[in-house]
Structures are given as structure tokens and as C-alpha cells.
Amino acid sequence: MTELLAAPRRFRALGLMSGTSMDGIDAACIVTDGHRVLERGASVTLPYDAAFRARLRSVLGGGGPVTAVERELTLLHVEAARALLAKTGPVDVVGFHGHTILHRPEQRRTWQIGEGALLARELGVPVVDGLRVADVAAGGQGAPLVPAYHAALAADLEKPLAVLNVGGVANVTYIGPDGALLAFDTGPGNALVDDWMHRRAGLPMDPEGRYAARGTVDEACLAALTAHLYFDRPPPKSLDRDDFTADAVAHLGQDDGAATLTAFTAATAARAVEHLPQRPRRWIVCGGGRRNATLMRLLAERLAPAVVEPVEAVGWDGDAVEAEAFAFLAVRSLLGLPVTFPGTTGAPSALTGGVMHAA
Numbered sequence: 352m353t354e355l356l357a358a359p360r361r362f363r364a365l366g367l368m369s370g371t372s373m374d375g376i377d378a379a380c381i382v383t384d385g386h387r388v389l390e391r392g393a394s395v396t397l398p399y400d401a402a403f404r405a406r407l408r409s410v411l412g413g414g415g416p417v418t419a420v421e422r423e424l425t426l427l428h429v430e431a432a433r434a435l436l437a438k439t440g441p442v443d444v445v446g447f448h449g450h451t452i453l454h455r456p457e458q459r460r461t462w463q464i465g466e467g468a469l470l471a472r473e474l475g476v477p478v479v480d481g482l483r484v485a486d487v488a489a490g491g492q493g494a495p496l497v498p499a500y501h502a503a504l505a506a507d508l509e510k511p512l513a514v515l516n517v518g519g520v521a522n523v524t525y526i527g528p529d530g531a532l533l534a535f536d537t538g539p540g541n542a543l544v545d546d547w548m549h550r551r552a553g554l555p556m557d558p559e560g561r562y563a564a565r566g567t568v569d570e571a572c573l574a575a576l577t578a579h580l581y582f583d584r585p586p587p588k589s590l591d592r593d594d595f596t597a598d599a600v601a602h603l604g605q606d607d608g609a610a611t612l613t614a615f616t617a618a619t620a621a622r623a624v625e626h627l628p629q630r631p632r633r634w635i636v637c638g639g640g641r642r643n644a645t646l647m648r649l650l651a652e653r654l655a656p657a658v659v660e661p662v663e664a665v666g667w668d669g670d671a672v673e674a675e676a677f678a679f680l681a682v683r684s685l686l687g688l689p690v691t692f693p694g695t696t697g698a699p700s701a702l703t704g705g706v707m708h709a710a
């Protein structure tokens with residue numbers, strides 16, 4: 352407590368995120384008082400090699416031994432954090448997401464692997480992890496967590512506004528004219544397309560959406576995919592990476608499959624509108640999916656007349672938003688401020704969260 356009282360009002364914080372795409376670790380620094388984003392600093396990405404990605408994939412679901420992969424994942428986070436600290440200089444706290452290997456909020460289970468204590472020891476900086484745990488224990492979805500940061504970043508932007516993150520899974524944050532938040536996972540992001548490209552073309556993704564652009568959307572398959580009851584369910588709601596499969600497109604050719612799965616992501620993100628209190632006039636898109644030109648075109652078509660643009664249009668860094676968010680949430684945790692809200696995770700009330708590991 353004395354330590355907390357002595358702590359600076361402005362915190363330099365470093366956030367670390369290993370997302371559902373399993374493409375690597377994003378690390379970013381910000382300066383914040385836990386309410387406002389006072390400065391956004393440098394960021395780095397440490398990509399996973401194919402062999403580690405395969406090992407990480409092998410522990411998804413949590414059915415087998417995870418210790419060795421968890422250790423390796425943590426040491427890769429040490430490497431990513433050190434690379435960033437070399438650019439930014441020392442920080443007060445690190446926010447560590449870890450990697451989600453299981454997410455079953457209806458069973459009050461969510462599991463992010465990563466050893467916060469080891470990371471804190473190696474870096475010599477206090478680490479906050481376990482940011483989803485208290486929320487899920489209280490009956491919340493434990494996700495999405497980033498909306499509180501979207502709201503802080505969007506403080507001066509015109510509302511209502513929708514922020515769409517297209518990572519492995521896609522999630523939306525709606526910020527109403529009064530600042531009220533409504534957030535949920537909309538459906539698949541890039542994960543199904545990535546897996547499809549991996550199987551059919553040996554590629555980690557559909558670069559810029561070029562394969563999807565050459566293909567034709569199979570409307571019957573798209574209808575079968577979007578018939579899933581998840582999309583009718585009102586929020587709060589969240590997804591595990593592998594809640595959807597590409598089985599419905601298995602018989603399609605490489606390009607038509609990519610086109611149909613990309614349309615699936617766009618169609619379900621657009622269906623989020625059904626659950627929003629008002630139609631946003633502007634959608635800003637972060638996450639790797641904003642680099643997929645075919646996806647961006649389909650989103651613009653389905654959300655018209657709303658404007659759809661990458662978050663760079665408002666000066667944010669679409670690759671760093673999630674890592675920055677975990678820096679922000681770590682500071683909020685340190686200050687005992689809420690990190691989840693009834694409108695974001697369905698938490699029964701605004702809740703703080705996170706587990707602190709001393710350096």
C-alpha cells in the first residue's frame with residue numbers, strides 16, 4: 352500500500368499481447384494515469400516461427416501438458432519486452448496477457464498460459480497478469496477486455512463510434528454519444544482464413560486478401576456458416592478461437608474457400624449492428640484484418656452508408672492497440688480501478704482484476 356501511495360501519478364507501462372492468430376507477440380508502451388492516454392510510445396512485434404506456432408497450437412484446449420510451452424512462451428515475452436525496453440527505457444509496470452488456450456466462460460473457465468512471476472523476475476519490473484480471471488469468476492465473459500482502452504483513446508472522437516478489431520477472432524466496441532460502452536466478440540476474424548490458407552496453400556494468411564479477391568463467394572456455404580445461433584444471441588458474448596470451423600467450405604477450391612470465409616467474417620461483423628443501440632456512422636478497424644483489402648471492401652459494402660476505415664485514420668496504430676491496452680489495464684489494476692464493465696463482459700458490476708507479481 353505504501354508502495355502504491357508513493358507511486359507516480361503518471362505511469363510508464365508496457366503491454367504484451369499474444370493473440371489468437373498465433374502470429375507472434377506485440378509489445379507496446381504508453382504513459383497513462385489509468386484514465387487518459389497521456390502518450391503512446393514505441394512498439395515492437397516478435398513473430399513466432401512455424402515450429403513454436405505448431406507447439407502453441409498443440410496446447411490449445413489445455414488437454415495435454417502445457418508447462419514446457421508455457422515456459423517457452425514466457426521467455427519469448429521476456430525477449431519481446433527487452434527489445435522494446437531497449438528503445439523506451441525503464442517502465443513502472445508490465446501488463447501481460449499471456450496466450451489463451453481455453454475460453455469457456457459459461458463454465459466459468461478461461462485459461463491464459465504465461466508465467467507472470469518469471470517475467471517479473473527476468474525483467475526486474477512488476478507484472479500484472481490474470482486480467483480475465485476475476486471477471487469470469489464473477490460470471491462475466493472475461494472478454495473482450497480492450498474496450499476500456501478503446502474508450503480512453505476515443506475520448507475526443509465523435510460518437511457514436513464503432514471500433515472493430517479483426518484479429519484471430521473479431522470483436523466490436525460501440526461507444527455511445529454519452530460514452531456508454533457495449534462490446535462483444537462478433538465472430539471469426541482471420542483465424543479461419545489463416546487456417547484455410549495454411550492447409551490449401553502453405554501460407555500463414557491470405558496476403559492483402561488477394562486469394563479471396565480472385566474467388567467467388569459460395570452463397571449457400573455462407574448462409575450455412577452464418578446460420579449459427581451465436582450471431583442471434585444478444586451480448587454479452589465471447590468466443591474461443593476454434594468455436595467455428597471451416598467444414599462448410601471443405602469442398603470448395605482454394606480461392607472460393609478464401610472468398611467465402613472472408614465474407615463470413617465481414618457478414619458477421621456487420622450483423623453486430625443488430626445488437627447496437629444506434630447505427631454508428633463511422634467504423635474504425637484495428638488488428639491485422641485491416642490489411643486484408645478484400646475484407647475491408649466487404650465490410651464497407653455491408654456497413655454502408657457508414658464509413659469504414661483503418662484506425663490510422665484517427666491516428667492510432669492498428670497493430671499496437673491490443674498491446675497498449677494491456678499496458679493501460681495493468682495500470683488500472685494497480686490503481687484498483689475497474690477493468691471490466693456490465694456493457695463489455697456482462698460483469699455484474701464494474702470490476703477490477705489482475706494479479707500482481709512483484710519484481
Ligand SMILES: Nc1ncnc2c1ncn2[C@@H]1O[C@H](COP(=O)(O)OP(=O)(O)OP(=O)(O)O)[C@@H](O)[C@H]1O
Pocket residue numbers: 368369370371372373374516517518519520521540541542545555556557558559560637638639640642643644673
Ligand atoms: N498483409 C496482410 N494481409 C492480410 N491479412 C493480414 C495481413 N497482415 C496481417 N493479417 C492478418 O492479421 C492476423 C494477425 O492479426 P492480429 O495481430 O491483430 O491478431 P491477434 O492479435 O493474434 O488476434 P486477437 O485480436 O484475436 O487477439 C494474421 O494472422 C492475418 O490473418
Ligand SMILES: CC(=O)N[C@H]1[C@@H]2OC[C@@H](O2)[C@@H](O)[C@@H]1O[C@H](C)C(=O)O
Pocket residue numbers: 370371451454461493494495496497498518519520521522536589590673
Ligand atoms: C479469451 C480471449 O483471449 N479472447 C480474445 C480473442 O481475440 C479477440 C477477441 O477474442 C477478444 O475477445 C479477446 O482479445 C482481446 C485482446 C480482448 O480481450 O479485448
